[in-house]
Amino acid sequence: MDQHTRLSTEPAIGIGHNRSPEPIGEIEQNLAQRYDDLVERFRDLELGCGRVPECIERAEEAGLVADFVAQCQAHIRVAEAAHREEKAFFLKGGRVVDGFFKRRCERLDAVVDGVLTRLKAYYERTYQALAGQHATMVREAVAETQRAAAEEAEHRAAARRLAATAQTAEDRRRAAEHLAQAEAASERARIAAERATMPLEPLRIEGDYGAVAYLTRTWAFEVTDLAQVPRTYLALDAEKVRGAISKQEVREIPGLRIFQNESLRVRGGV
Numbered sequence: 001m002d003q004h005t006r007l008s009t010e011p012a013i014g015i016g017h018n019r020s021p022e023p024i025g026e027i028e029q030n031l032a033q034r035y036d037d038l039v040e041r042f043r044d045l046e047l048g049c050g051r052v053p054e055c056i057e058r059a060e061e062a063g064l065v066a067d068f069v070a071q072c073q074a075h076i077r078v079a080e081a082a083h084r085e086e087k088a089f090f091l092k093g094g095r096v097v098d099g100f101f102k103r104r105c106e107r108l109d110a111v112v113d114g115v116l117t118r119l120k121a122y123y124e125r126t127y128q129a130l131a132g133q134h135a136t137m138v139r140e141a142v143a144e145t146q147r148a149a150a151e152e153a154e155h156r157a158a159a160r161r162l163a164a165t166a167q168t169a170e171d172r173r174r175a176a177e178h179l180a181q182a183e184a185a186s187e188r189a190r191i192a193a194e195r196a197t198m199p200l201e202p203l204r205i206e207g208d209y210g211a212v213a214y215l216t217r218t219w220a221f222e223v224t225d226l227a228q229v230p231r232t233y234l235a236l237d238a239e240k241v242r243g244a245i246s247k248q249e250v251r252e253i254p255g256l257r258i259f260q261n262e263s264l265r266v267r268g269g270v
Helices: 024-034 036-051 059-165 169-196 238-246
Strands: 204-206 212-214
Touching: 024 036, 036 059, 059 169, 059 204
Parallel strands: none
Antiparallel strands: 204 212
């Protein structure tokens, strides 16, 4: 790859290049100024909640409290509407920013997938070649282990034989030589046995600028027969159950206790 076709490895221009900081800190100040009355009303209603009696004993009190709760709920709805209105601009801007970056990232990601496919093909070819070399090395190491073990046994037997019948210094010298050859064969067998058990190292493709490509493995699954899947791995669709109960489609489901929760709600009044 020459200087005209070299792939770019220079870092991209930094995020926020040539852009002054956004006045994020001013947003809440501006909101507080524009919605001063709204905020003050929140304070008043919160203080009012603290003045509600711990025990409501008379119907008149209960009616006043219901009216007060309705006022609180109405104010919350007003605030939520203002919230949606204020946030709409930011949501629209966020979608514009998302689209600007996302479509470009997705397009490049799709192209990179093709490059990764070619790189993976190279990886697999290279790994298969290394696996073949490793298998050959293991076979040769096993054979060497067996040969060295046989030589060791032969030399030790010869050394014992000569030592048992030795009558001259020459006999004893020859016995010592066989013993030394047996020890050397034993060492060769040990080294070869270690080589035979050496694992095949994972393949790593390293670039000139620090990039490393390697293979990862993750487990996945697909359903072939849902009826055979143990219940341990099944999840209850809670939303579907609640929907069926609320529509009065079912009132009894084996394995489930169906009951009603009660809560007090306040509507209108403001």
